[in-house]
Amino acid sequence: MPAKPPAEDPVQDAPEVTTPPAAAAGLPAVTRSLRLAHGQMGVRRTALTLLRVNQHGGFDCPGCAWPEPDRPHTAEFCENGAKAVAEEATVRRVGPDFFARHPVALLARRSGYWLGQQGRLTRPMYLAEGAEHYTPVSWDSAFSLIARELTALDSPDRAVFYTSGRTGNEAAFLYQLFARSFGTNNLPDCSNMCHESSGSALTETLGVGKGSVLLKDLHRAGLIIVAGQNPGTNHPRMLTALEQAKAAGARIITVNPLPEAGLRRFNNPQTPRGLTGRGPELTDLFLQIRLGGDQALFRMLGALLLRAAEQDGRPDAVDHAFIARHTHGFEDYATAARATTWDDTLAATGLPREDIETALRMVLDARSVIVCWAMGLTQHKHSVPTIREVVNFLLLRGNVGRPGAGVCPVRGHSNVQGDRTMGITERPTAAFLDALEKEFGFPPPRRPGLDTVEAIRALRDGRAEVFFALGGNFVSAAPDTSVTEDAMRRARLTVHVSTKLNRSHVVPGARALILPTLGRTERDTAPDGTERFVTVEDSMGMVHASRGRLAPASPALLSETEIVCRLARRVLGPDHPLPWEEFARDYAAVRDRIARVVPGFENFNERITRPGGFALPHAPRDERRFPTATGRANFTAAPVEHPALPEGRLLLQTLRSHDQFNTTIYGLDDHYRGVKGGRRVVFVHPEDAAQLGLPDGSYADITSEWDDGRERTAPGFRVIHYPTARGCAAAYYPETNVLVPLDATADISNTPAGKSLVVRLTPAAG
Numbered sequence: 001m002p003a004k005p006p007a008e009d010p011v012q013d014a015p016e017v018t019t020p021p022a023a024a025a026g027l028p029a030v031t032r033s034l035r036l037a038h039g040q041m042g043v044r045r046t047a048l049t050l051l052r053v054n055q056h057g058g059f060d061c062p063g064c065a066w067p068e069p070d071r072p073h074t075a076e077f078c079e080n081g082a083k084a085v086a087e088e089a090t091v092r093r094v095g096p097d098f099f100a101r102h103p104v105a106l107l108a109r110r111s112g113y114w115l116g117q118q119g120r121l122t123r124p125m126y127l128a129e130g131a132e133h134y135t136p137v138s139w140d141s142a143f144s145l146i147a148r149e150l151t152a153l154d155s156p157d158r159a160v161f162y163t164s165g166r167t168g169n170e171a172a173f174l175y176q177l178f179a180r181s182f183g184t185n186n187l188p189d190c191s192n193m194c195h196e197s198s199g200s201a202l203t204e205t206l207g208v209g210k211g212s213v214l215l216k217d218l219h220r221a222g223l224i225i226v227a228g229q230n231p232g233t234n235h236p237r238m239l240t241a242l243e244q245a246k247a248a249g250a251r252i253i254t255v256n257p258l259p260e261a262g263l264r265r266f267n268n269p270q271t272p273r274g275l276t277g278r279g280p281e282l283t284d285l286f287l288q289i290r291l292g293g294d295q296a297l298f299r300m301l302g303a304l305l306l307r308a309a310e311q312d313g314r315p316d317a318v319d320h321a322f323i324a325r326h327t328h329g330f331e332d333y334a335t336a337a338r339a340t341t342w343d344d345t346l347a348a349t350g351l352p353r354e355d356i357e358t359a360l361r362m363v364l365d366a367r368s369v370i371v372c373w374a375m376g377l378t379q380h381k382h383s384v385p386t387i388r389e390v391v392n393f394l395l396l397r398g399n400v401g402r403p404g405a406g407v408c409p410v411r412g413h414s415n416v417q418g419d420r421t422m423g424i425t426e427r428p429t430a431a432f433l434d435a436l437e438k439e440f441g442f443p444p445p446r447r448p449g450l451d452t453v454e455a456i457r458a459l460r461d462g463r464a465e466v467f468f469a470l471g472g473n474f475v476s477a478a479p480d481t482s483v484t485e486d487a488m489r490r491a492r493l494t495v496h497v498s499t500k501l502n503r504s505h506v507v508p509g510a511r512a513l514i515l516p517t518l519g520r521t522e523r524d525t526a527p528d529g530t531e532r533f534v535t536v537e538d539s540m541g542m543v544h545a546s547r548g549r550l551a552p553a554s555p556a557l558l559s560e561t562e563i564v565c566r567l568a569r570r571v572l573g574p575d576h577p578l579p580w581e582e583f584a585r586d587y588a589a590v591r592d593r594i595a596r597v598v599p600g601f602e603n604f605n606e607r608i609t610r611p612g613g614f615a616l617p618h619a620p621r622d623e624r625r626f627p628t629a630t631g632r633a634n635f636t637a638a639p640v641e642h643p644a645l646p647e648g649r650l651l652l653q654t655l656r657s658h659d660q661f662n663t664t665i666y667g668l669d670d671h672y673r674g675v676k677g678g679r680r681v682v683f684v685h686p687e688d689a690a691q692l693g694l695p696d697g698s699y700a701d702i703t704s705e706w707d708d709g710r711e712r713t714a715p716g717f718r719v720i721h722y723p724t725a726r727g728c729a730a731a732y733y734p735e736t737n738v739l740v741p742l743d744a745t746a747d748i749s750n751t752p753a754g755k756s757l758v759v760r761l762t763p764a765a766g
C-alpha cells in the first residue's frame, strides 16, 4: 500500500517484546528496508533510487556520516540508509490542502511519527499571528516577512540561526556568511548536542577537533575499541569495516552497558554467506560498563600500561620516544594515573577486574590501537575529560599519527562535520574570521554567539526573538521539552527550512514560516537548465560530491543554497556588495570562495570532480604535527569522575531505536532489541527491576531528579527486563527529552547530558 500515510496515530503505543535476534543485518534487514521503501515510494522508484546511493556520480546517503569505501559495492547502502532515502523520496505530500484541513493546535497533539509520515512539504506556508491554520505564501512574501522581523531587531544578536547536519557545504558556507554579514555569531547547530564534547577534547589535546583515522586505518588496526556506540543501528556499514578489519587480524573490544546486536554477530548482507549464514563474532571482549564509567576505565588502562613499563619488565608498554618528542604534560598525567586504585575503578565501571586485565593484555599485544566512539561518550557531565582520557590512553603508546592507530569519533548526520568545517559554529576561530574578512571585505562579529542550550535560554528570557532553522527539528531534539517549547512560543518569528513536517512546525512563535526545500535525492537544476551538485564531508574528513537524481517533490521547492541567498539579499539589501544572485545560480562560484577561505579546499572545483573526492588535511594524522596551544599533543590530568547513583534510583540513558533517525520515526519496532509496536519502553536489569518491584511487562512512570526543584516525569513506560549493566536503564529519545534538565549539560562543551540522568521509576497504572 504505497503512498498512503497512516490515517490516525496508532490507537496506543503498545509495545510487545520478542526475543532479539542473535545477529544483525543479513536477509531480514534487506527485506525490512525494501518493504519500508516500497511503502513510501513504490517498487520502480525504490530500485532506481537505492542504486544511486553512495555511488560515484550519485547522491550521498542522507543517513549517517560513515564514509564510503574507495570502490563502492553496487548496493553500498544499509538498511537504515534505505530507510532514510525512502523517508525523503516518499510520494506522499503535505500541501496547502493538508494545512487547511488541520489547525495547528490539532497538529500539536499528533505524535512526531504521525507528522513525519504525512509526506513531503510542497509550498512555503505562513502562520500569521493569532491564526489557526498555516496558509500558502509566495517565496517573495516569505523573505520579506523574515527581513522585516530581522531588520526590526535592536541587535543582530537577538536572532538565532540553527543548522542541522544534512545541509551541504555550499549552503552552510553561505548561511554562516549571511549570519555574520547580518552581524551575529548565533549559529548553534546539532553538533552542540552531539559531538561537541569530542571537538572540545580533541582540539585541546591534539589540535584538530576531528577524527584522525581513515577507513584504511581501520583495516590495518591491531585493536579497535568501540566505546559508547551502537553501529549496528546507527552506522551499519561500520560493521562491514569491522568485519574486514577482523579478517585482516584486528581484535575488537566493545565497551557498552548494553549488549548491542551488531557488535556481537553480524551478517553482511552484501556477501552471499552474509545473506544466509551466521556471521562472525565481531567482539572479542565485551566490557559491560556502567553508564559514565569510561573515564575511569581509560585512566586505569593508562595506569596499568605505566605499571607494566615501570614495574613489570615491559619497557615497550609505553612509547617514551614518542612521548618525549611529541607530547606535553606527561609527568602530571603519570602522577595522577599512578594514584589510580582498583576500588575506585571497579566502583565507577562496575566491571570485574579480570575483564580490565584482559583488555590490558589485548592492548599490549596490539601493534596499533584505534578508539571509536559516539554518543555514549559525549553526552555526560564529564564527557570532555572522558574523551581527553581516551587521548591520554592512546598517546601512551604513540597510537596517534601512524597507520592503523588514532581517534575515531563517529559522527552522526551525513554532513555535520562539513557544516562545522564551513564555519557553522557559535565560536569561530580568529583565523577563520580573519580569512572571511580578507575574502569578503567586511568585519565579521567577534563576540561568541549562542550555542543550542544558550539559545533556548535566550528565547526563554526574551533575549532572542527570531529563530531560523536550516533543517532539523529543534524542539524535539533539544532537552527539557516543555521549557524548550515554551521558549519557542515566545519568539516573534520562527522559520524552518525543512523537507518534512515535524514537531517544530507546530510549536510556533507568534508567527511562523515553513520553507520547503530539496533533499539529497532530488535533482537540483540551475535556471539555465544545468544540473548542479553539492558537496559533503564524511566522518573521516573525505569531501565528495552529491548529485540528486529524482524529480523534486514539488516544482515550488528551492534548494537550501537558493533559500539562503534570496534571504541574504532581502535582509542585507540591494546594495550589499556580495554577489548573492551569482552564488544562488552557480555553486562552483561558492566553492571558489570556500577554496580561498577554508584551509584544505585549494582547487576545490577541480579536485571535487575526482571519483571519491579528496581527503582534507589533518596535521596529527598526516605529519604527527599537533597544532595545540603548546605545539604538542597534550596529556591532561583531570580528576576522575563518574555519576553518583543514590539508593533506589537508576541512571537512565536516552538512546535511539532501530526504527528512527533522531526525531524522525520510521516505525515502532526496535528489531535488534526485540521490541515491536511501541516506543514507550524502559530497559532495566532484572535484578534492579525486582528490587524496585517492577515485573517485566509492568508499566512505570520515569521521573528525573535534578536540584532545581522541578519535577520532570515521563509517564507510562513498559518495563522490559533486559541485560543492561546493573544500576543502568535505557529509554528512547525524543520521548524522554522531557526528563533532561536544560541545565544538565557537559562541562566545557555544554552538551545536554542525556546519557546519565538520575531517575526513579514508580509503578504506573498499566
Ligand SMILES: Nc1nc2c(c(=O)[nH]1)N[C@H]1C(S)=C(S)[C@@H](COP(=O)(O)OP(=O)(O)OC[C@H]3O[C@@H](n4cnc5c(=O)[nH]c(N)nc54)[C@H](O)[C@@H]3O)O[C@H]1N2
Residues within 6 Å of the ligand: 063, 064, 065, 080, 194, 227, 228, 229, 230, 231, 233, 234, 235, 255, 256, 257, 258, 260, 289, 290, 291, 292, 293, 294, 374, 375, 376, 377, 411, 412, 413, 653, 654, 655, 656, 657, 658, 660, 661, 662, 663, 755
Ligand atoms: N539509524 C540511525 N542512524 C543514526 C541516527 C539515528 O537516529 N538512526 N542518528 C545519527 C546521529 S545524529 C548520531 S549522533 C549517531 C548516534 O550514534 P550512537 O551514539 O550509536 O547512538 P545512541 O543510540 O545514542 O547510542 C549510544 C550507544 O552508547 C551506549 N552508551 C550509552 N552511555 C554509555 C556510557 O556511558 N559508556 C559507554 N561505553 N557506552 C554508553 C549505548 O548503550 C548505545 O549503545 O547516529 C547517527 N546515525
Ligand SMILES: Nc1nc2c(c(=O)[nH]1)N[C@H]1C(S)=C(S)[C@@H](COP(=O)(O)OP(=O)(O)OC[C@H]3O[C@@H](n4cnc5c(=O)[nH]c(N)nc54)[C@H](O)[C@@H]3O)O[C@H]1N2
Residues within 6 Å of the ligand: 163, 164, 165, 166, 167, 190, 191, 193, 194, 195, 375, 379, 412, 413, 470, 471, 472, 473, 474, 476, 477, 478, 479, 497, 498, 499, 500, 501, 502, 517, 518, 519, 520, 560, 654, 655, 656, 661, 662, 663, 664, 733, 734, 736, 737, 740, 754
Ligand atoms: N535525549 C536526547 N536528545 C538528543 C540526542 C540523544 O541521544 N538523546 N541526540 C542529539 C543528537 S546527537 C542530535 S544530532 C540532535 C538532532 O537534532 P536535529 O538535527 O535538529 O534533528 P533531526 O531529527 O535530525 O531533524 C529532522 C528534520 O530535519 C528535516 N530535514 C531532513 N532532511 C533535510 C534536508 O535535507 N534539508 C533540510 N533543510 N531539512 C531536512 C526534516 O524536516 C526532519 O523533520 O538531537 C540531539 N538530541
Ligand code: SF4
Residues within 6 Å of the ligand: 061, 062, 063, 064, 065, 066, 076, 077, 078, 079, 080, 081, 082, 084, 234, 235, 236, 237, 238
Ligand atoms: S552506514 Fe550510514 S551513510 Fe552508510 S548507507 Fe548506512 S545510513 Fe547511509
Ligand SMILES: [Mo]
Residues within 6 Å of the ligand: 190, 193, 194, 195, 411, 412, 413
Ligand atoms: Mo548527532
